[in-house]
Amino acid sequence: MRTEIYYFTGTGNGLFIAKSIKAKLESNNESVNLIAINTIDLSNEIVSEAEKIGIVYPTYAMTAPKIVKDFAKQLRVRDNKYLFLYGHSGGGGARVAVNAIKIILQERGINISNTFETTFPSNSAIKAYGTEQLKAILDKSEESIEKNVSSIVNAEERNTSKLNLIRKSSLLLAENLAVIGEKFMGFKKISSDDTCIGCATCVKVCPVENIKLSNNRPVFSDKCEMCLACVNQCPKKSLSYGKMKKANMMSYRHPDVTLKELMYR
Ligand SMILES: Cc1cc2nc3c(=O)[nH]c(=O)nc-3n(C[C@H](O)[C@H](O)[C@H](O)COP(=O)(O)O)c2cc1C
Ligand code: SF4
Ligand code: SF4
Known part of the structure; x- marks a missing residue:
């Protein structure tokens, strides 16, 4: 089985997830490519022939990064692939970021096989974490990643349903708040x-x-x-x-x- 993990990271949390998935899949003799989304030409279609595809990205101001949205608009995949979204955050707000990409792909007729979320230390924290607090968040994030990675290895399907109108409306609201939050901060x-x-x-x-x-x-x-x-x-x-x-x-x-x-x- 060939896997491609597309990721965007600023401070390494997402890269750590991508590396964890790669290590586990490779220990099962699967071949894995890690591809940084920012190294791809997003002005053209991105065609993935992989059987397993992951998109790993952070939450920014209650939505997904613009570059990941641009990537989702250009992605072309095989019909029978296993495609998962893996959003992460610094305060537990990754669901909105996951849904922001889910909606783009679903509206283009691409099915999602599973979605995952992990909370990390925030890279935009105003105050420094104490050593114990930082360790506790990192330990918890590792537990979450371990669980999610085994789900990915087993190609488990979950959260595959289409987003309903309420979810779509709340996403729209989050997008507007994101613009305000981005300007305010x-x-x-x-x-x-x-x-x-x-x-x-x-x-x-x-x-x-x-x-x-x-x-x-x-x-x-x-x-x-x-x-x-x-x-x-x-x-x-x-x-x-x-x-x-x-x-x-x-x-x-x-x-x-x-x-x-x-x-x-
Ligand atoms: C500009 C900016 C906005 C952020 N907004 C949120 C947010 O709305 N909710 C949240 O839980 N975390 C937020 N975070 C925290 C990041 O999502 C989190 O630290 C993430 O794991 C960083 O990933 P990376 O290390 O791969 O870059 C924000 C971070 C940045 C830089
Ligand atoms: S915050 Fe902006 S300028 Fe700084 S590294 Fe990220 S993209 Fe570049
Ligand atoms: S802003 Fe910081 S990282 Fe950039 S050149 Fe100056 S010292 Fe180096």
Whole structure:
């Protein structure tokens, strides 16, 4: 059986899920490709011939990232595939993100075989977690992933029904709130301060090439996906978004994902 896992990640939580699924399937002699959605040309159709297909992505402001929605609009799959959606979040809000992609695929006639959700430490947490609290959330997330991975290995089917009108209306509401939340929090208004040392880590981790260095300072373009990889991985905590001063916040990367794994250039 050939599996393709398409994922989008800023701080590694999603990559950890994708790697966990890959490890388990490969131990069953299945072949697995992990594909970062941001490395695909989304202006053309994306044809997957895999028998098992997974889409793994975070929740941003109560919906799915725009890049994952764009991907779902371009995806073409075989009729008899096993397709699952795996949404994750920092506060338990992944259901809306799962449904946001489910609706795009279902409206295009693509059936979903299963959906999964896991809660992680948030990568946009205002206050730092205590060590114990962080460990407790990570431990719980691993339990959830282990359970979900075995469901994926066994190709279990669940949550396959079409979204009803109530769910569709609440999604629409969530989408509108997302726009307000995004503006209110200023997720895309990222700026650096004088502590910046021009190391270019932010440039390298940005999944969508939205940052360039000019005079050794980051300059942001208009393609931001709000992943906060740059803000979280800056070694000097020089980046802030909206009114959120990173210097006062927690820097986060999933502990089983390296900085190198998050670098695209
Ligand atoms: C801009 C932004 C908005 C977020 N909004 C939500 C949200 O509405 N609900 C939630 O539970 N988590 C939210 N989160 C937390 C992330 O979904 C969570 O930390 C996720 O696991 C990060 O995945 P990654 O490490 O693969 O990038 C948000 C994170 C960011 C960066
Ligand atoms: S990662 Fe931080 S220190 Fe390095 S260039 Fe970017 S903002 Fe400056
Ligand atoms: S600019 Fe920062 S927050 Fe925006 S997409 Fe790039 S890394 Fe993510």
